[in-house]
Structure formats: C-alpha cells, structure tokens
Amino acid sequence: GNSVTQMEGPVTLSEEAFLTINCTYTATGYPSLFWYVQYPGEGLQLLLKATKADDKGSNKGFEATYRKETTSFHLEKGSVQVSDSAVYFCALSDRHTGNQFYFGTGTSLTVIP
C-alpha cells in the first residue's frame, strides 16, 4: 500500500542554520510527492511538489528532490528564518489509486533568533 514516513520532531534550529526534514515513502504505483506547511492557527499551504523521479520542487528557498532509488523526498533549506517556524507535512498522491493523499505525521520546526 501507500504510506509516508516522516522525521520525528520537534526540530529547533537557530536562524540561518541549514534545515533537512527527512521523508520516505512506499507506493504501489508512481506517486506524486508534496510538502505542505502549516503555520499556527492556519490551514495547509502547498510548499512544493514533484511529479516524477528526479524532479526537483522548489519554493521560497526550500527544495526537495524526488529520489525513486531511495524512495525519498527530503526537504531542505540553506538558511532558515524565524518566519519558517511551522509544521511541515510530507504527502503522496497516486493517480492510479484514486488520487487519495497520504500524509506523514508532520514535523514541527521552531527557528530561534
């Protein structure tokens, strides 16, 4: 079946530090992969996505590369800011299994000045 395993949090970093949040997946077909961000008291916002192997999604300084060989989609940012403090969810969707979304457990990030 389909599932997403995400790095446990919480993660606390100093401003300008390098961020990596690990995400691995299992899928029966050829999924699309997503990172969503949820700021306190808000809904989920699409951060970036990749639809096939070796695609790189990027947005607002965040990047993630779809690695089929390692079934991974790790989120990275070179220099985090206080405003990046939020919960990050990795997710997959597979057209061949009804487009249902499978979410990881979420990783809480706190960036301190």
Next chain:
Amino acid sequence: DTEVTQTPKHLVMGMTNKKSLKCEQHMGHRAMYWYKQKAKKPPELMFVYSYEKLSINESVPSRFSPECPNSSLLNLHLHALQPEDSALYLCASSSRLAGITDTQYFGPGTRLTVL
C-alpha cells in the same frame, strides 16, 4: 488564484445544536474534500466529492453530513456532536483532470469546539 475559503473561522456549539460549515472555491476544481485535524496530527480524510457526487466516505459517523450543492460549494452539516469532535475542519479542492497531477489546495479551516 488558488484560494479556498471557509466559514466560519471559529465555531462553538453544544451537543444538541445543529450547525453547518461552508467551503467555497472558484478555481474550477471538480473534487472537494473534508478533513478533520486534531492538534499535532496530520489531517484525516472524512469525505470526497468528485464531480459533485460523494465518492469517498471514510466511515464517518452520521452526525456529520456532507453536501455539495454545486461544483464550487461544499457544506458539512453538524448535529448532536460529541466533545471529542472538537478539531480543526479543513476543506480542500483539486482539479481531477485526467493526466494532471491532482494537487490539493486547502482552506484556512474552521476551529470547532463542542461543549
């Protein structure tokens, strides 16, 4: 524009009340979703409407009743809820076009408290 709107933002209701949550999108999307999210957890899928027909009901109790009056609107009718139903209720939509990655776009949510 990738905006999904939800009203109300906050709702407090007693266990005997009837209330409704509303969701609207004007992106021409043909699939709409209701999720329930508890604190520090990922969203849990409740219902999916595809082309205005209910396609998925994830064994949700009958005290939650979805309705899709047209392709832009989605309602969730609430009746006789329990305190454990207190959560953030999220609406999402996606295009459901063949051959296109089906990205879901979420609204800001309704924070529901059941007393």
